[in-house]
Amino acid sequence: MKRLSLLCCGLLLASPLMAARVEVMHWWTSGGEASAVEVIKQQWRAQGGQWQDFAVSGGGGKSAMAVLRSRALAATPPAAAQIKGSELLEWARLGLLRDLDELAQNQRWDLRLPGFVRSTLSHQGHYVAVPIGIHRVNWLWFNRDVFTRLGLEPPSTWAQLQALAPRLLAAGITPLAIGNDPWQLAILFESIVLGDAGNEFFRRAFINLEPDQLDSPTMVALLQRFKALRPFVPQHFGGLSWNQATGMVMDGSAAMQLMGDWAKGELTQAGLQPGSNIGCLPAPGNAEIFSYNIDSIAMFSVRDPEQQAAQVQLANLLMTPELQILFNQKKGSIPALAGLPMGQFDSCARQSSQALEQAQQGGHLVPSLAEGMATSSYVLQAVTDVLSNFFNDPQQTAEQASHRLRRAMLAAR
Numbered sequence: 420m421k422r423l424s425l426l427c428c429g430l431l432l433a434s435p436l437m438a439a440r441v442e443v444m445h446w447w448t449s450g451g452e453a454s455a456v457e458v459i460k461q462q463w464r465a466q467g468g469q470w471q472d473f474a475v476s477g478g479g480g481k482s483a484m485a486v487l488r489s490r491a492l493a494a495t496p497p498a499a500a501q502i503k504g505s506e507l508l509e510w511a512r513l514g515l516l517r518d519l520d521e522l523a524q525n526q527r528w529d530l531r532l533p534g535f536v537r538s539t540l541s542h543q544g545h546y547v548a549v550p551i552g553i554h555r556v557n558w559l560w561f562n563r564d565v566f567t568r569l570g571l572e573p574p575s576t577w578a579q580l581q582a583l584a585p586r587l588l589a590a591g592i593t594p595l596a597i598g599n600d601p602w603q604l605a606i607l608f609e610s611i612v613l614g615d616a617g618n619e620f621f622r623r624a625f626i627n628l629e630p631d632q633l634d635s636p637t638m639v640a641l642l643q644r645f646k647a648l649r650p651f652v653p654q655h656f657g658g659l660s661w662n663q664a665t666g667m668v669m670d671g672s673a674a675m676q677l678m679g680d681w682a683k684g685e686l687t688q689a690g691l692q693p694g695s696n697i698g699c700l701p702a703p704g705n706a707e708i709f710s711y712n713i714d715s716i717a718m719f720s721v722r723d724p725e726q727q728a729a730q731v732q733l734a735n736l737l738m739t740p741e742l743q744i745l746f747n748q749k750k751g752s753i754p755a756l757a758g759l760p761m762g763q764f765d766s767c768a769r770q771s772s773q774a775l776e777q778a779q780q781g782g783h784l785v786p787s788l789a790e791g792m793a794t795s796s797y798v799l800q801a802v803t804d805v806l807s808n809f810f811n812d813p814q815q816t817a818e819q820a821s822h823r824l825r826r827a828m829l830a831a832r
């Protein structure tokens with residue numbers, strides 16, 4: 420039986436007759452996320468493929484990565500996995516990821532992907548993952564009715580947010596929906612850094628890891644701002660997931676949430692029109708800055724030729740404009756493929772696409788720290804530990820936290 424067709428240049432393409440089977444690990448388990456994965460599953464099945472879902476819940480993917488590590492240690496990794504940013508490089512360094520250069524060349528990725536996407540996916544000049552969407556991380560989601568009812572304007576600076584939050588509290592509304600999860604706190608802190616200190620400081624501190632920036636009066640002021648928001652989070656914020664927090668903004672029990680635009684996937688899933696009742700604005704002080712998070716699927720090196728062919732077939736599917744448009748409409752992100760028409764996307768996604776363009780031109784595009792685009796996972800772990808201890812310890816001062824940040828980040832480097 421002819422199961423594979425061998426095309427020119429050595430590229431293996433799966434024949435449509437073949438029932439390719441792939442196991443795919445991901446952490447897209449919230450309502451919006453699951454509806455986006457469903458798009459891939461459906462299109463995969465429409466090609467005759469079998470999909471073995473390996474979903475590990477937990478926003479930000481920490482649990483998923485732990486489970487993936489144990490599968491890899493047992494030498495039974497899935498064919499494909501949601502791995503992104505610096506973690507890609509960490510897995511590739513271990514020699515576990517499949518080199519996708521041949522596929523990339525055949526599909527002309529160099530021409531179809533923006534430069535920052537290409538470099539994020541490359542390890543020592545070789546492609547190691549397929550990009551699927553670009554999330555903007557530094558967004559403010561707000562409940563328009565709540566603001567209108569109280570005669571308030573959504574904030575465009577952190578100082579404004581801090582000033583209006585007590586009025587929301589007085590009206591019985593939680594100002595800021597967030598869970599006590601180090602990863603969610605890191606997203607909040609990152610938006611404060613970018614909004615109050617700008618992207619130059621962000622780069623020097625969190626990308627270059629310049630010691631005197633990590634422990635500096637600017638950092639102390641940023642940490643103070645972060646801690647000053649503590650009274651405005653939900654009373655029971657331990658264990659609150661990011662999507663439950665989005666739910667609080669949707670039902671009006673909270674006024675705002677600082678979160679990447681995967682939050683938009685929850686709105687779409689609930690039948691709301693993003694940008695209308697629930698508004699989207701750049702995080703306070705972040706108007707020009709675009710903090711990016713690129714979602715990607717990596718393929719593990721496997722020996723079985725059928726699995727190898729299935730990986731190529733999946734990669735091909737993920738790179739089609741049709742899939743990227745439908746997937747990202749549900750997911751809240753924008754396509755990773757450059758230049759796709761945005762007409763069918765909601766107004767927040769169109770804003771995101773324009774903001775990305777402008778940030779690229781103006782030098783305001785930054786890799787998200789909280790989303791693992793800016794530093795190694797070890798440094799990120801150090802940052803999130805320090806931030807979460809500080810946020811939850813009423814005794815700890817911003818000066819102490821700033822010393823700890825410097826020590827922990829430099830030790831993890």
Ligand code: GAL
Nearest residue numbers: 452477478479480681712714
């Ligand atoms: C991010 C991931 C997004 C997302 C979010 C919440 O790390 O890149 O796609 O949905 O976690 O689970």
